[in-house]
Structures are given as C-alpha cells and as structure tokens.
Amino acid sequence: MTTGLGATMVRAGRRLLSSLPALFGVLVFTFLLMRVLPGDPAVFFASGPNAGKEEIELIRKQMGLDKSVPEQLVFHLSDIGHGNLGRSMMTGQPVLKDLRERLPASLELTFTALLIALIAAVPLGVIAALRPGSVVDHGVRLFCALGVCVPTFVSGLLLIYVFYYLLGLAPDPTGRIDVFTSLPLQRTGFLSIDFLLAGDFEGWWAACKQLILPAVSMALFVIAPLARITRASMLVSLGSDFVRTARSVGLSWRKVVVTYALRNAILPVITIAGIVFSTMLGANVLVEKVFSWPGVASYALDALLSSDYAPVQGFVLLMASLFVLVNLMVDICYGIADPRVSIE
C-alpha cells in the first residue's frame, strides 16, 4: 500500500509540473483577451458627473493602460511573480485580498453543495441501477431531469420564496451570516469551521442556516449527472462476472453491492465529481447573486461587465490553479479507490 501511495504521489508531482506551462498559457491568454475586449475601463470608471478627459487619463495611468500592450504584459507577469495580482477598480482593494476573502465563501458553498449532491446522488443512482426499468428508476430519472431543467437561479428564487418569504423558516438570503451576528476569529475562512473552533454554537447554527438554501439549489442542479453516472457504472459492474461470482457464492447483499459493485463503479463518479466541482466553483455566479453570497464568481462577473482587468485576470488564474489542484485530488482519489490505477 505504501508503495502504491508513493507512486500516486510521484504521478501527482509529475502532473503538477506538467501543468505549469498550461497555467502560464492561461495567464497570457487571459491578459490578451481582456485587452482585445471592446470597452475602455478608464472611461467606464471615470463616470462621476463631471469626469472629463483628465480623469480618464488619470485612471488609465493608475491602471497602467497608458503603456503599450507588450510592456503591460511584462509588468503584469513580473507583478504576478511577486505575488501581486493588481488592484480592483471596482472594490478599490488589491485583487489578492479580495480573492482571499471571497474564495473561502465560494469553496464552503461549493463543498457543501457537492457533499449534499453526492449524498443524494450516489444512493439514488445505486437504487436505480438495482431495479432498472422499474418505477423507482423512472422516478429517479424524472427527479434528475427536473433538477437539470430548472436553472439554479430559478430554484434559488423558489427556495427563497417558499422558505424565507412564505414560511419564514430560513434567514434572510443576504450573504454568509446574519448582519447582526458578530463574526468569529478568522482561522480557515470557512465560517462553519471557524465558529466551531471558537466554540460559538449559536453562530455556527446561524452560518449553517445561511448555507443550506444556496447549497441545496446548487446541489439540485448537479445531482443529475452524478446520479446518472452512478447508475450507468453500477449497471456495468452489477452485470460483470465478479458480481455474479460473489452472488453465487452466497455473499451478503450488502457485501455484493457496496464492497464489490460500488467500489468498482465509483471511479467514473469521482471523475465526474471532480469536473462538477470545478464547474460549480466558477459557474455558481447565479446562486451567488441570488443569495448575495460574497463569492469569487459574482466578483468576477461584476469585474467583467465593467472591464475591470485585474480581478478577471486574477480570477481566471485562480480557477486554472484550482482546476489543476482538483485534478490532482481526483488522481489521488483514484489511487485510493482502485490501487491498480497507480501501476503505470
């Protein structure tokens, strides 16, 4: 097992190194893409009632746009080398600080949503696979289709309407914590963990309550791919020889389904979960908007609309790095789920 894990680590390290050129490419590409987009950020931000040519020039200089594009690129790359992602015109803060404050919010939401989705999707997929063509199977299919059909902001608004507006069960959908609750000492940035570390259970419950609705509306959307892929790969492994053998030797139902069939079927589910996670992180902008969640995706969208270069570049770089990390995690999970994978 140790050697297996070691091999996985070597593979992971190699992966990491080979992704560096891709990251660099993303960096340059985003930079150029932002420059060719029509729309001059300086004009947009110089929109006070009296802002004239002078103000536009001033902002252009502040954003470094008075230099030529190659020069700007060199400055940009050296800034990133020094860990400086620039300053956002929109919030007036360094991008690194903004991202550092907002990333935990997005991650906490996405992790929770993914967890809810997995907890719901894997059993659903397994049940559907055990009785293919039955009412249960069709029920799961219908549920999945509904989840995918309803866009996240619609399900989000519906959940708010029912649980906040009508029933008053949920707290007001404005961000990670009720405005009247004081924040715990920031340790991880994940409020649900920080509150626990601070021993403030009331605060922890308040933070969880805020988290439930947005996480559920995101989860609803991704349950479908996860459940479908679980069902498909369970069908394959239930029909395979080793399951037939296991059944014929009279192993318990639990042992057959969970230990043999599911463990073999879980690989594609992990792959899909990795992909789903990365997409969710970037694409949960609608949920973030609806629930006023201070996450990175809505931050990037606002920046994009106002042609605020630095935050968009920072966001894309962050997403690319996360994608690399998630792929690594998936690789490592493969190794744990199926030791054969690490044998190259």
Place this chain on the structure above:
Amino acid sequence: MRFVSFRPATCVLATTALLLIATAPSQAQTRAETLRYVTGASVNTLDPNIPGSTRESFALSMSTYDRLVAFGRKQLNGKWVFDLDTITGELAESYEVSPDGLKLTFRLRKDAKFQDGSPVTAEDVKWSLDRCVTAPILGKAQLLTGSLTSADQFQVIDPLTIEVTLPKPDKLALPNLATVYPMIINSKVAKEHATADDPWATAWLKEHAAGSGAYVVESFKPGEQVILKRDESWNRGSANKPAFFKRVIVQSVPEPATRANLVERGDADLVLDLQASDVQSLEGKGKLKVISTPQYNAITFVSMNNQIPPFDNVNVRRAIAYALPYEDMFKAALFGRGSPLFGASWPDGKPANGIYPFQQPVKLDLDKAREYLKAAGLPEGFSTTFSFNVGQASTAEPMAALVKESLGKIGIKVDIQKLPDAQMSTQINEKKLPFYTEGIVAWLPSTDYFYRNFYTGNQRWNYSSINNPDLAAIAQEARFEPDKAKYEEAGRKLNAMHFDLMPQIMLWQPNQDAVMAPSIEGYTYEFHRQVDYRDVSRK
C-alpha cells in the same frame, strides 16, 4: 423570475410572519435603533474623491464627513427634495457673501470636533479645499464649475474664519461647496499618512475616514457592507442633536427580487433601487411606505449623433422626434413612474419658461415624421442601430423594441444593439454611436449648467455632439448673469433653440422610488440620488 403574481394570495401568511417577527422581544430595542439599508450597488471607497468611486460611496461620505455648507430641503408636490436655493451652514456657523459676490467668508462652529476629538479649524478647511483643487481627484473637475480652481483662493483669516475669493461672481461657487467632494478632512491625521508620492494621503483616506461627520465607520467590507456607528457629539443636524439611528448598515444585495423580499418582510428598512414592477406591486399592497420623487436633476434621452449622417440633418432628427411612441415607451419602460418631457403644448410656439429640462411639444405623429423625412431627402427611410447598455436593460429593452417598431413604420430600419456598460461608455466617449439611449444627472441643476455641460464641446457628456456656437455663447454668458430676468430670457432662448435644432430627444425624468418600512420618516431626495442617512428617523 419574480413572484409578483403569487403574492396577493399569500399576503395573509406573510403578514402573520411579519407580526411574529415584529413581536419578538429580544433584539427589538437595538433593531429599532438600527437602519438597515439594502442596495444593488456597493461602497468601494471611503473617500468619494477617488476616481471610480460609486454613488453609494458618495452617499456614505455625506454621513462620515461634514462640509462647510449643506443644501436645505423643500417640498415638491408633497415630497421632500433637496433645495439648491437654500444653503445652510454645516461646519460653518454663518457665512457671508460680499456685495460684489467675489468674497465668501465662513465662520466655523466653535464646538465642532473631528471624530478623534480634536477641534475643526480653518487650517483643516484650507487643507481639505486645497486638496480638492490640487490633488488628482474627482473634486477638481466639480469645483471648476464653481470657479474654484486654485489653492490661492482659500485663505485662513483666523483659526475659525476662512475666506474664499472668486475671480468672477459665480453663482455656483457656494453650492459647489455643499456637494460631495469638498468634504472637510482632519488634516493633522491625514498629513501623518501622506507620503512623498502621495502628499494628499489619497491612498490612506480611501480605506480610512478622518472626518467630523455624523457617523463613524465601524466596519468596511468593500463590495459587501459598511456598518456605521453614530457619533454622539455630532450636532450639525437641523435640531442640534445627533443623527437618529445609532447604527446604520449599508448592505449590498445584488438581486432586485431579494431586495424586494427583504423590505417586504421587514428585514430591511429602506431600499431605493427596486424594479419598477416590484415597486408597483408593493405599493398596491399598501403595507410599506413608497415615496416616488421625479429625479428632477436627471434626464433620460434618446440621443442622436449630430455629426454622423443622416443625423447631421436636422429634419431627420425632427422626423425621429415625431415618430417615437412616447406614451407606450413611458409605460413599458417605467410603468409611467416619472415625469414626462414630451407632449407639451406651446400655444404661441414658444417655451413656457427658461428652466431646463422642459417638456417639448413633441408627440407621436407619423404623418409629420414622414414629411420631415421627405424634407430631409430620405423619403424611403434608412437603416441605423439603436444602442443601450446592459445595466439599463430592464428599462431600455422594452423601449428599444417600441422604437424599432415605430420607426419601421416610416421606413427607418433599426437594429437593436445591447452593449456591456464599459463598451457603451467607451463608444459614447469616442462619439461612435449614431443613435442610442442614455441618461444624465447634474448635481447643481441650473439651466446654464445643463447647456454648458451637456450641449457644448467635444466631450463625453455632449451625447448629441452638437456644435452650435450661438448656443454655447448664450449658455456661457448666462453663467455669470446676475440679473434674474435676463437669465430667464437666456433660458427661454436656449430652450427654443433646443426644440428647433432637436439635437437629442428628452424622454422623461424617471422616479426615484424609495420603498421603506412604514415607521421610517424624513426621507429626502438628495442631489446625489442616494439616501442621506442623517435625514431619516424611525417613528
């Protein structure tokens, strides 16, 4: 996307829930003393002078900083609005304008203190005003409109007296000192944080407030929320007592439907930027207080670039002016919430007065429009694009469809172009858009100011790119005209020219719809079009 139509059925349930919340005993005391204001925008700097600062930042600075003087307020059709003609002292106990109008003398309040407890002196005032006209910040362009351009104009007479000298008797000098930018900063504190590169401490003041205002910044999360705490010793309000609310929470909630839910449930106290349809349904239910004030210093236009053919032909512009379905547009875009600037009747063919903006005698008249097109030599019509920005899509999109349909009837083929905000402002600045809709706002709405800033020069705010030397000369002259009757006459002349040249078409002044809990009182429409937290109180 919104649930307006479901709501009546569930009114009872919601009211019960509201009652339950209202009767919850814990927190009630502090909640009543707290104002929770939600907005789709956000505060991005504590110093409104920083280029790129948002309107919410302007509003915040009104409460965190004092100015020398402030605008009074008046009733307009039963609603409180700011009054440009009444200027009262804020940090100034009294002020005096010399008979020739060239000297303004301000006596400071003896008891005024900064939030760190140090007294406000004439030195601080001078430093702050110097900063406004010298540092590369937004205040410079604003104060220029009041002939305030150089630090030499501000003189300290004694620790409590400051004198401002003007090159010309400029009517707008005093009102300019009441606007957002010339706020009075604690110069001792600011200087401690000034550097050689940044002698006016712009970087530090962006993140920190050092003023004498009614509220102290307790926490500031750019893009999310700002929490303010009342300064108990502040006494610049009308009744010489501190502001009403002990705490003010300014929170960004991007989704308009969520903002509507929050205020309806009673979780938020005040919101300005709801969608017109939500305002209408909330008003219909009658549970909340809705104060709609026409934004009398703002205008929405359909603009035509007077330099680009075929809009360089005045008859084409007139044809368009008679081919717009004004009433339908007004209803579709704003649900009729605003004051129209079309459909006037001028029996003698002359403007009713010299005030800008004014109602033009234009209405939908396709026959007249066809005649003008014929006169322009384009009886068959032409093709063009009509642009608007994404940020205004909720009002501009239905409007654009109506424009397209109506102009199609007289042979003008319109392609609708929806542009991201930054792209739209860039193209306007570069004068590349032939035909589009945009809005303007002026902090100091006087006739000459509008004409000088929005109808002259090769600059961004001259949407129609009109270049008419006569119009420019009259507006320029009116600026320093001390005689009221002559000023009025100049205004009438300008308005008549506007109708004759039809550089762009004024549509309406949209309402500012302030929706608030029934207990909130004192809301006033301010020149910066945001809430001044000092105005409001709870019954």
